[in-house]
Amino acid sequence: MTEKRIRIMVAKPGLDGHDRGARILARAFRDAGYEVIYTGVHQTPEQIAAAAIQEDVDLVGLSCLSGAHGYLFPRVVELLREKGAEDITVIGGGIIPDQDFQKLYDAGIKAIFTPGASLESILEWVGANVKPRD
Amino acid sequence: MEESEQLKKIKAGDVRTASRLIRNLEDEIPEAKNALKRIFLHTGKAHVVGITGSPGAGKSTLVDALITSYRKKGDTVGVLAVDPTSPFTGGAILGDRIRMQKHAEDSGVFVRSLATRGALGGLSKAVGDAVHVLDVMGKNLILIETVGAGQQEVDIINHSHTVIVVLVPGMGDDIQAIKAGMMEIADIFVINKADRDGANKLYNELVAMLNMAHEFPGGWRPPIIKIGNCFDAVSFAQSVDKLAATVADHYRCLEETGLLGDRMKRKAMVELGESLRDAILSPILKEMTQSGEMDLFVEKLLKKEADPYTIAEEAARRYLK
Structure with missing residues (x-):
């Protein structure tokens, strides 16, 4: 039967290999009924953007624990825009200092979740903000 | 009018249009089916290769290596990688792509993950449709990776010209080799992780199994290719090149013996x-x-x-x- 399913990509840009959080999140999305594509670690923004378009996802969740979010996150948004995929929502998480939030929001990151954020709060945000495509 | 625009874009290799169409086909949106009606008439050029085997046998890693091998020769490649949907939540983790991400930026490669969404034969219902889309995109080779399959998930034969069954040593005794199902559908056997104990035993069991066959259609006796540790990069790449060459040999055999027509017919009937x-x-x-x-x-x-x-x-x- 016709049903517009929501697809989510969980991606790890940059050089840190700590993906426990990303995997737990992928699992939580799975359990919430989403189709989740996980890219694995050590991805460039270019790889992530290309994969997101090939997979035609509604949401990209970026996880970065290395401190390079200031470059990596905005770059993913920028690349998606360049490829005409600005409708793909991008959110981020990881070790991100409060004072960086505004810059990331300005760059088009729609939400940021840091250590301590509950899975429920993330799922709730996704449920409220990511709708099936037109 | 809009549809022919869509077809034009897909023919030109437009990733966004193609991936959206595949998604609409997965979601069974009626307009997508209409688009497929136009597309169907332009299909049938690609060599479709199915890769199946048990979970963790190394299918995704092999697909990744096959992409590298084909790209060296200038072929373009489309990949459909299927992973299971949860019977409880409808959710899925599609993780085959992790192994193939180094090709993400190569415009000659298109990788799409599909969830089974309740289909039982090791594929997703939309696989056949997605093959058509990749075909029209102009991909010479289309690799379909099934879910981690056991014995019975043999739908892949209805969608591919060549089936590779990937086995690993140590998965059971020699009775497994004579059981019906997956062992019967291979056009090519791969013994993966062949550096491990039991690879020769598995090889001998396969040879014995093949020796018992009465005949091989088109005279094609399924070759058995051993592929060792993927971290032993040079010999691994050589083995994969050999696999790619064998896949090409098989296609040639299908063409020369007229068996290709039979497979096309089976696919069309399904x-x-x-x-x-x-x-x-x-x-x-x-x-x-x-x-x-x-x-x-x-x-x-x-x-x-x-x-x-x-x-x-x-x-x-x-x-x-």
């Missing part, structure tokens, strides 16, 4: 059968569900007031005139 089932059965099921008839029948079955066979026969009489 596609037609599926489309007929969709067109005839789906609307009836939908109507019966929406009218509450279905619940009523289930209730009757549970109370042993009716049997499913009579109900089905009566429904057939009512709906199929």
Whole structure:
């Protein structure tokens, strides 16, 4: 039967290999009924953007624990825009200092979740903000 | 008018258009089916290769390496990687792509993950449709990776010209080799992780199994290719190149012996059968569900007031005139 399913990509840009959080999140999305594509670690923004378009996802969740979010996150948004995929929502998480939030929001990151954020709060945000495509 | 624009874009290799169409086909959106009607007539050029084997056998890693091998020769590659949907939540983790991400930026490669969404044969219902889209995109080779399969998930033969069955040492005794199902569908066997204990034993069991066959269609005796540790990069790449060459040999054999026509025919029959089932059965099921008839029948079955066979026969009489 016709049903517009929501697809989510969980991606790890940059050089840190700590993906426990990303995997737990992928699992939580799975359990919430989403189709989740996980890219694995050590991805460039270019790889992530290309994969997101090939997979035609509604949401990209970026996880970065290395401190390079200031470059990596905005770059993913920028690349998606360049490829005409600005409708793909991008959110981020990881070790991100409060004072960086505004810059990331300005760059088009729609939400940021840091250590301590509950899975429920993330799922709730996704449920409220990511709708099936037109 | 819009549709021909879409077809033009897909033919030109536009990733966004192609991936959206595949998604709409997965979601069974009626306009997508209409688009497919136009596309179908332009398909049939690609060599479709199925890769199956148990979970963790190394299918995704092999697909990744095959992509590298084909790209060296200038072929373009489309990949459909299938992973299971949860029977409880409908969610899925599609993780095959992790192994293939180094090709993400190569415009000659298109990788798409699909969830089974309840299909039982090791594939997703949309695989056949997605193959057509990649074909029209101009991909020479289309690799379909099944879910981690066991013995019975053999739908892949209905969608591919060449089937690679990936085995690893240590998965059971020699009775496994003579069982029906997956062991019968291989055009090529790969013994993966062949540096591990038991690889020679597995090889001998496969040879013995093949020796018992009465005949091989088209004279093609499924070759057995050993592939060792992927971290031993040079020899791994050489083995994969050999696999790629064997895949090409198989296609040539299909062409020369006329067997290609048989496989195309099998594929066409399955596609037609599926489309007929969709067109005839789906609307009836939908109507019966929406009218509450279905619940009523289930209730009757549970109370042993009716049997499913009579109900089905009566429904057939009512709906199929």
